[in-house]
Amino acid sequence: MDTRYRIMLSESEIPYAWYNIIPDMPSPPPPPLHPATKEPVSPEALLPLFPRALIEQEVSSEHYIEIPAPVRDVYRLWRPTPLFRAVRLEQALGTPARIYYKYEGVSPPGSHKPNTAVAQAYFNKAEGVRMLTTETGAGQWGSALAMATNFFGLECKVYMVKVSYEQKPYRRSLMQVWGAKVVPSPSNETQAGRNVLARDPDSPGSLGIAISEAIEVAAHNEDVKYSLGSVLNHVLLHQTVIGEECLQQMKLAGDYPDVVIGCVGGGSNFAGISFPFIREALKRKLGTRFVAVEPTACPSLTKGVYAYDFGDEACTTPLLKMHTLGHSFVPPGIHAGGLRYHGMAVLISALVKAGIIEPVAYHQNPVFEAGVLFARTEGIVPAPESAHAIKAAIDEALRAKANHEEKCILFNLSGHGHFDMAAYDSYFAGKLQDYEYPAEEVQKALASLPVV
Numbered sequence: 001m002d003t004r005y006r007i008m009l010s011e012s013e014i015p016y017a018w019y020n021i022i023p024d025m026p027s028p029p030p031p032p033l034h035p036a037t038k039e040p041v042s043p044e045a046l047l048p049l050f051p052r053a054l055i056e057q058e059v060s061s062e063h064y065i066e067i068p069a070p071v072r073d074v075y076r077l078w079r080p081t082p083l084f085r086a087v088r089l090e091q092a093l094g095t096p097a098r099i100y101y102k103y104e105g106v107s108p109p110g111s112h113k114p115n116t117a118v119a120q121a122y123f124n125k126a127e128g129v130r131m132l133t134t135e136t137g138a139g140q141w142g143s144a145l146a147m148a149t150n151f152f153g154l155e156c157k158v159y160m161v162k163v164s165y166e167q168k169p170y171r172r173s174l175m176q177v178w179g180a181k182v183v184p185s186p187s188n189e190t191q192a193g194r195n196v197l198a199r200d201p202d203s204p205g206s207l208g209i210a211i212s213e214a215i216e217v218a219a220h221n222e223d224v225k226y227s228l229g230s231v232l233n234h235v236l237l238h239q240t241v242i243g244e245e246c247l248q249q250m251k252l253a254g255d256y257p258d259v260v261i262g263c264v265g266g267g268s269n270f271a272g273i274s275f276p277f278i279r280e281a282l283k284r285k286l287g288t289r290f291v292a293v294e295p296t297a298c299p300s301l302t303k304g305v306y307a308y309d310f311g312d313e314a315c316t317t318p319l320l321k322m323h324t325l326g327h328s329f330v331p332p333g334i335h336a337g338g339l340r341y342h343g344m345a346v347l348i349s350a351l352v353k354a355g356i357i358e359p360v361a362y363h364q365n366p367v368f369e370a371g372v373l374f375a376r377t378e379g380i381v382p383a384p385e386s387a388h389a390i391k392a393a394i395d396e397a398l399r400a401k402a403n404h405e406e407k408c409i410l411f412n413l414s415g416h417g418h419f420d421m422a423a424y425d426s427y428f429a430g431k432l433q434d435y436e437y438p439a440e441e442v443q444k445a446l447a448s449l450p451v452v
């Protein structure tokens with residue numbers, strides 16, 4: 001039989017439920033703690049920031065949560081997303097490995113982010129919210145939320161990390177096309193922003209700072225809530241449509257992955273592709289490996305500590321048990337803006353701790369080299385974030401070649417890089433730096449970890 005290059009599903013095969021990994025975890029994830037009392041935070045305490053439905057999902061012990069019909073209807077604009085067999089990449093590498101990738105860049109904003117943005121906009125609208133605030137790094141999340149709020153008739157304000165705001169003017173325009181207001185962060189609009197600017201007027205910003213600004217605005221306005229594009233349990237939950245579709249597609253391909261790979265910023269696209277496969281691995285005692293790929297410049301899983309820390313720079317969030325570089329860590333302005341977060345999702349961190357997920361880190365030059373090889377063989381220009389997963393998949397395939405192994409490799413291609421061409425320009429001009437792990441900076445930031 002001819003190898004299938006593109007494995008497609010029909011609209012009717014979009015999953016009807018999201019998969020919640022919490023009840024299947026080896027032990028329950030550590031709860032969020034109140035920073036003053038160090039006691040678990042009651043779900044009620046989160047109501048100023050999130051609608052009730054999302055808080056219920058955050059703490060749910062149900063295995064599956066039904067996808068509401070209006071959310072599924074929006075998903076139909078681009079889901080199911082294709083699964084590709086990377087035949088031309090395999091040939092270029094001369095590997096006996098079979099490489100597959102699930103392509104989330106076919107969504108209108110160009111990444112996996114709308115899988116949760118649409119759900120969050122829907123549940124907020126259903127509870128009478130007027131406006132959502134959020135942060136964005138690379139601009140992928142901000143544009144996803146801008147599109148989703150536009151569909152459901154909500155206003156949207158996006159605090160965009162300043163270095164990305166300057167590097168990616170067209171991401172900002174895209175958010176404006178969908179009706180969002182975009183503010184470079186740190187800004188003078190919030191106390192959190194003003195505090196940072198007073199210390200460092202040239203701050204490049206960070207996701208931690210932008211989160212503080214967005215939270216501050218939501219906390220002070222009753223009809224405004226906050227929306228996060230990664231890290232939280234309900235965000236990871238919404239992304240599991242990726243892995244659920246992919247399980248069906250691997251079956252159609254008559255194959256099954258030995259290794260599942262994704263890049264990690266806060267952990268949502270990796271959770272999306274991997275959690276349904278982790279469920280299968282635990283249930284059927286499979287030896288599948290799960291590899292989470294991060295940048296060497298922001299190595300929360302490979303160099304951070306597993307500890308309770310704040311999710312934001314201004315210490316306004318509950319404490320989360322996660323791999324962290326310290327909430328005051330400001331990573332260098334690398335081009336994979338979506339991977340510049342000091343912490344990692346609680347669920348991913350716990351699964352790393354349990355030995356189920358393996359982390360690896362790469363420098364940005366080899367990542368771009370992998371991205372360019374991918375574009376020249378498979379055609380798609382990957383987002384710099386996604387190129388981290390490609391690099392790891394290529395390394396797996398080359399190891400398989402060296403060991404004469406017919407391994408099956410699956411990775412998530414979380415987005416396209418059409419708005420990231422300035423990053424590719426810098427790469428071609430030899431201007432990208434491979435940042436070494438700034439040990440002193442991290443030591444300084446870790447010294448500010450709260451005592452629990």
Ligand SMILES: Cc1ncc(COP(=O)(O)O)c(C=O)c1O
Pocket residue numbers: 111112137138139140141229230231263264265266267268269270337338339383385386414415416
């Ligand atoms: C294309 C792309 N991939 C990956 C990420 C990282 O986020 P996460 O780890 O939540 O998937 C981002 C974040 O902005 C992104 O834009």
